[in-house]
Amino acid sequence: MKPLLEINDVSIHFGMRGGLFQAGPTLRAVDNVSLSMNKGETLAIVGESGSGKSTLGYAVAGLRPPTKGSIQINPARPHSSGRDPVQIIFQDPFSALDPRMTVETIVAEPLRLAGVDLSNRRMRVTEVLEQVGMPADAAHRYPHQFSGGQRQRLAIARALIGDPELIVADEPLSALDVSIQSRILNLMGDIREKLGISYFFISHDFGVVRHLADRVAVLYLGRIMEVADADDIFATPSHPYTQALLAAVPRIGRGRRLRGSALKGEIPTPLNPPSGCVFHTRCPRATAICSTERPELLPAPGRSGQLSACHHKD
Numbered sequence: 001m002k003p004l005l006e007i008n009d010v011s012i013h014f015g016m017r018g019g020l021f022q023a024g025p026t027l028r029a030v031d032n033v034s035l036s037m038n039k040g041e042t043l044a045i046v047g048e049s050g051s052g053k054s055t056l057g058y059a060v061a062g063l064r065p066p067t068k069g070s071i072q073i074n075p076a077r078p079h080s081s082g083r084d085p086v087q088i089i090f091q092d093p094f095s096a097l098d099p100r101m102t103v104e105t106i107v108a109e110p111l112r113l114a115g116v117d118l119s120n121r122r123m124r125v126t127e128v129l130e131q132v133g134m135p136a137d138a139a140h141r142y143p144h145q146f147s148g149g150q151r152q153r154l155a156i157a158r159a160l161i162g163d164p165e166l167i168v169a170d171e172p173l174s175a176l177d178v179s180i181q182s183r184i185l186n187l188m189g190d191i192r193e194k195l196g197i198s199y200f201f202i203s204h205d206f207g208v209v210r211h212l213a214d215r216v217a218v219l220y221l222g223r224i225m226e227v228a229d230a231d232d233i234f235a236t237p238s239h240p241y242t243q244a245l246l247a248a249v250p251r252i253g254r255g256r257r258l259r260g261s262a263l264k265g266e267i268p269t270p271l272n273p274p275s276g277c278v279f280h281t282r283c284p285r286a287t288a289i290c291s292t293e294r295p296e297l298l299p300a301p302g303r304s305g306q307l308s309a310c311h312h313k314d
């Protein structure tokens with residue numbers, strides 16, 4: 001069986017504004033990324049702000065064409081019109097929901113655009129509201145009448161209404177209170193079990209990723225640093241960048257987060273990425289070769305399924 005999602009050598013570049021009659025510099029948001037996902041799998045994309053996670057997610061959701069390379073979705077079942085195999089949910093559920101529309105109108109919008117009639121839309125809205133744990137009478141209320149967590153449930157309902165096989169979730173928890181985060185995380189896990197959905201799960205937070213991901217890809221300045229099964233990434237991270245990110249994750253029950261404490265300096269600008277390995281300017285293991293040669297994504301020693309782009313991988 002073909003993978004559900006195939007990302008083949010995708011680059012996404014933005015042309016920046018130059019002077020009069022002059023082309024500006026090119027911003028490499030995503031650079032030569034290849035990834036695939038099997039049906040039912042949850043792939044987490046992890047990295048600091050600006051690493052290109054959202055840009056890649058938008059491309060997977062069909063909202064932004066790649067500059068180079070291709071993205072292929074191979075749905076397992078046929079999708080009639082209005083039933084899109086890929087949907088996206090965003091970080092801030094309020095900004096994604098139109099405050100003047102009722103929940104029913106918002107959630108059913110993809111079906112309306114596809115010409116599904118009102119009574120069928122209503123039936124389907126009732127079904128998806130139940131799937132996300134919202135009461136049926138929520139349909140006739142407005143988004144501002146709900147809490148942040150409830151609005152994220154509504155955003156998930158809208159993603160579910162077209163019966164997708166893949167949901168791109170772009171930081172779906174980061175706008176929520178910590179106490180609510182775990183409930184939404186559990187809901188996403190339940191929905192995956194019941195409906196066999198895959199998540200392309202974008203997050204800067206390894207603590208969250210640990211609860212949901214089957215596989216993890218670590219992105220830095222638009223490039224994959226490491227990709228492996230979640231268990232392997234957490235147990236034996238190979239790339240120094242992955243190790244640094246994991247070192248910054250708080251241990252359960254140990255209180256405050258030591259965000260970024262293991263990483264020195266700021267992420268460089270993707271307008272002018274470092275030569276060779278893009279991480280070398282912040283890497284504790286960097287040697288001369290790291291500033292001249294771009295490391296290939298290759299198996300870590302003794303671990304065929306764990307790929308790491310580093311000249312000095314563990």
Ligand SMILES: Nc1ncnc2c1ncn2[C@@H]1O[C@H](COP(=O)(O)OP(=O)(O)OP(=O)(O)O)[C@@H](O)[C@H]1O
Pocket residue numbers: 014027028029047048049050051052053054055056204270
């Ligand atoms: N439309 C655009 N035009 C120009 N540059 C863009 C555009 N969208 C994103 N970028 C740039 O591409 C790079 C990657 O951004 P992206 O939002 O994908 O990163 P991210 O990892 O999702 O970060 P964050 O968590 O902050 O959203 C950033 O340098 C960003 O400024």
